[in-house]
Amino acid sequence: MKIKFCFFLNLLFLHSILCGQVQPIYLDQDKPLEERVEDALSRMTLPEKVAMCHAQSKFSSPGVPRLGIPEIWTSDGPHGIRAEVFWDEWYNAGWTNDSCIAFPALTCLAATWNLEMSALYGKSIGEEARYRNKNVLLGPGVNIYRTPLNGRNFEYMGEDPYLASAMVVPYIQEVQKNGVAACVKHFALNNQEKDRGHINVQVDDRALHEIYLPPFKAAIQKGKAWAIMGAYNQYKNQHCCHNQYLLKDILKEKWLFDGVVISDWGGVHDTHQAIENGLDMEFGTWTDGMQENIKNAYDLYYLARPYLQALQSGESKEEILNDKVRRILRLIFRTTMAPNRPWGSFGTTEHAQAGRQIAEEGIVLLKNDNSLLPIDFSTVRKIAVIGENAIKQMTIGGGSSSLKVKYEISPLQGLQKQIGNQAEILYSLGYASPQKSSKDPMGEIQQIGVHASREELRQQAIETAQKADLVLFFGGLNKNSFQDSEGRDRQSLSLPYGQDTLIAELAKANPHLAVILISGNAVAMPWIETVPAIVQAWYGGTEAGNAIAAILTGEVNPSGKLPFTFPVRLEDNAAHACGGYPGDGKNVEYKESLFVGYRYADKQKLSPLFPFGHGLSYTTFSYGKITADKKIIRPDEKITFSIQIKNTGLRAGSEIVQLYISDKKSSLPRPIKELKGFQKIYLQPGEEQILQFTIDKEALCFYDDIQQKWITEPGKFEVLIGASSTNIKDRLTFELK
Template sequence: MKKILLGTFLSVAAFTAAQQETPVYLDDTKPLEERVEDALSRMTREEKVAIIHAQSKFSSPGVPRLGIPENWMTDGPHGIRAEVLWDEWYGAGWTSDSCIAFPALTCLAATWNPEMAALYGKSIGEEARYRNKNVLLGPGVNIYRTPLNGRNFEYMGEDPYLASVMVVPYIHGVQANGVAACVKHFALNNQEIDRGHVNVNVDDRALYELYLPAFKAAVQEGKAWAIMGAYNRYKGEHCCHNQYLLNDILKRDWGFDGVVVSDWGGVHDTKQSIKNGLDMEFGSWTNGLNWGASNAYDNYYLATPYLKLLESGEVTEKELDDKARRVLRLAFRTTMNRQRPYGSFGTEQHSLAGRQIAQEGIVLLRNNRQVLPVDLAKAKKILVVGENAVKPMTIGGGSSSLKVKYEVSPLAGIQARAGKEAQVSYLPGYASPAQKEQDVKDAKTPQQEAIDYAALRSEAIQAAKDADVVFFIGGLNKNEGQDCEGADRKELNLPYQQDQLIEGLAEANPNLVVVIISGNAVAMPWVNEVPAILEAWYGGTETGNALASVLFGDVNPSGKLPFTFPERLEDNAAYAVGEYPGNGEDVTYKESIFVGYRWADKQKNKPLFPFGHGLSYTTFEYGKAKADKKTMDENGCITFTIPVKNTGKRDGSETVQLYIRDKESSLPRPVKELKGFKKVKLAAGEEQLVSFTIDKQALSFYDDTRSEWVVEPGKFEALIGASAGDIRAKVTFELK
């Protein structure tokens, strides 16, 4: 007998049970914690166990007898996933679940604008609420350690401060809709290779200074209602049931009062799950019905096996009550909240929000000879080259794959913007192998045909000679081995012979614009041959319109890179001194705290493009920086100011970045660390005084010999600039 598929209905078993008893109604006028304790006191042991594990692929039961609804989870961080069958991953065939795709989180991070993070969270939260999901499985804040990680596009870059500032308003926006943000993946999930079992060895300095701050901010400032454990291991224990991460750090030290949700298939042991901090178990087997049981979810680690341990007296109900309490708290914050708004889904407002975020996130990496923006009064013949100009990018990539209401391709966006003012033609130039369709039952892998790269390349290069401007739109895609969950990239270079194609196009036409669509850094051996380069990320539903608005100058680009683009893979710390991907069982982060720009500074490597880099169609001049005092006492603050002027002829926005250097540390420290940023909008000719105020926390480091954060008196330097590689002003000060 098939179970009901609709998320708003109870399962058959739960529905039947609900009909057999008159529900007990709970008093919703009491404070939250009183309501939780009241409900807990009325629950049986069996009901407590039932609510802490799944009943389907994406739901867990409520307590029908008490009128407590089911919990419904949804992937992912970039849009609301299509409905799947109760016990399987295949699509359920709904006709009302086509969502708006928002830009990837790398694009959001590239806006360097907390207001965009708030807009993103509000919009995706409204979509989740309308679909009656009460837990959104996102956002992701794992640190960008290597440019080959297949899941980097779901995260917010390499810097813990940037990720911390951006994640908080995202959470606030989601949870204002009565939907829990489930921040992931806690912690140290920095590669997809061997992700299910690899044990991460990392020193405490790197753990506390790099890999935990964004999660801490999500909990203590964002007040996140849920956290998802990671697949990998730390200190020999899987992160979904890890004493040190979940009980000691998350719940004890940070005071987290929400639920810890397992990643799907991330649970491995009943006793460890009981003792080590897991609250809700999901996806422990791909298809529960293969067990041949009437309800195979009862075989999960926190189901019947847990009940048997309770009945035998091997464990007490202390841990069970804590887990049930947290799940009840989740319900009262979401589905049981009468003030919860209704949300909205697939709206024009959400599409335009996504477009605005995509526009702000696009990064102008290079613009020699002011090739951009393209003037349609002069460019009458436009050639668009590249598979990514037409390839859908909202599907694929793993759990973030979406069924979208529509998706504007880059080619369609360019054609729409050019209108009748220019002739726009298209050639693929390259192609990627066909991939197996996702979320379709019994899908067959399309017949693989040999790709004649030389012929595709030759055709495009020949056509480029007659064009006024050439837009090459390439990069990565969501195929396995690219930007995709479950596997990492094989190399830093572009796939599918794109490098040879770009070199040929550059030789054929001096007005070449290279647009990289990706969630990762790529090598650019042709960088000095190409006048204009854009990083456009995965822009979601409105990708093409957002890109076209920047290419033709309707929008002045203002994005900044949230991670370093190394020139070579060997310039990345994980490859230079660290370990990646490890030996199959363990991986050691030998580079410690020196990740991204911290490593480039230490080695005095000049990256291809530095962290924080991004150009504009206007220019900005930085004046002399000043501090309001020369010395700072231990309990005080210090404020830095710097005048920034738009010296160009058009309005634009600049992200002013503050880095701090410790000049006299007892332990090794990075040359500089990001401790502040402000995005300011300036009209042509306008000047603003930008200010930053910091306290001693911005000067601190984690002393692993003392297991605490410390601040040492001495001399410091404030470095203010346009990127980690473009410091415009310095101010020296002292901490007494």
């Protein structure tokens, strides 16, 4: 009855327009955006305004049917467009036309170090969201990789604020060209899943501004994101979904954000704070953000009936409400009611191939002693493929990023297709994760039939390895709880399910062993000395298996580099070495301050297992000497550095050249070096190219927590250019006057 009545009101409204009785500016797409917003706002009643500030279903909020203003429909991302769920439940609604393309996890995108891949990702996922008529994509995520135990690291872009800032911008820009808002998350300091719903983060101002805020600032000021999502945790003893300092003082006043602040699902806890502290739209209250749910409670949300009552009693001012509604209307006019909004496309071959290209560029060759890879089919006739991750589906599970996909190519399937009859493939499970009977929100958890003990599986794998010329072990993590998954942190840096013991035994059984890790996190490698080849393959999405096979067989030359540090031990990670993680259940103190990832390794002179920015190729590159166009600069000037890179190997390939800056003397402690530039170049064998990097004072400044502003001090600086944070090829000193 309600739907029919609203439809009738819309017909009356449209009839009145056609008859010339009203001429609403907000429907005139040629009018300036702000005029349209003000006109629509002036026609709305108080209850209609309040209704727009909270959800009406699990993933939607109401429009104003009387005025022809449409609803807002969101979709979980950022790796694919989530299947349709029931109106007020988490579970799959059973549609037959909502199977998406799964794109690689954002750690894989970050590992491409390629802005073109970020743009391709945003364009493709934006088209999928648009086709499904979603006008808010809940992603991308840019929280900093602080600890390798964070279960949600696979959804983010690594440990370095410069890299994450650069990579997030093209993604947002291309998503929004489709008339779909990118909702950047989780603002801010959501760096662990343990106690995420209430933990209060204590971090100094320098670390906040230099490490944790820059990717969000870039998303807003350079990417022009139309939406941002608050985090679950607290900062300054206020929940981040209604945090005065983060949402009002920084986001809306300092950064001049004109978009919508959306709560994470279940992240709102107080009506007064939600009203006053910058939240615009409330979703998912009285859920756990994944499965738990109090049904049909939307009128009782903090920004629903309690808000209306506060307005009617005079306790709350309508101008605050008007600001929220202006932002929501602005979002609607930029998306659903935007002129010339494209139609998008969904589940296409083009999108699948885009995902494959991103996956191929993001896969990292960590180690390759004696050129074990790529596979040499002149000597390799029989290949043993071992490990559950060779066949396990990785697009379901993991929390809100769980997807219902059109298809997913496993590594075993990819190898079988790629290798054909060039070699015989033998498969052995080797290990198995625990069986699950619970239902994933996106569908049934994949069941892998296991009828043997761990010891029997291990022995079968060893026997298979002994028969082969080459062993490819597929291990790592998965999307189960306490692995790479929302809501739970990992409990150890070690590989689960007895994999470390199995790998050590396989190395004894056959020295021609390559370990391919599928994960979004660093892992310990006690077996590293006995394994000649190691590949970090991430979660590659729909075309994961084909991408991995292309790398292993040499069809594609690996070119990815790590977006975070792999420590030897958990104690080599700053969050653990300094005693901060995971806190006492109420507070967590970031005792390491600025020294996250490679910054901490540099400070402590630690040798990581694999450093930030590390990645090998099937070819080799030489670096020339750095030159500069000047040796002394002033604050209003720029300086350009040049360096020659040459492909000295026999294969065409890509190299990621990284530029770091070191402040030789400052009034406040600073990291030994910080990433301030990178370029990815493709070179044919023997080809050389001169790269240029231009920086200004922004690359030299730091945040002064006493003055509460960014400052640049005169003095000597050093530019370092290299192939990773530890593989520095040359350095040059210059001076800022």
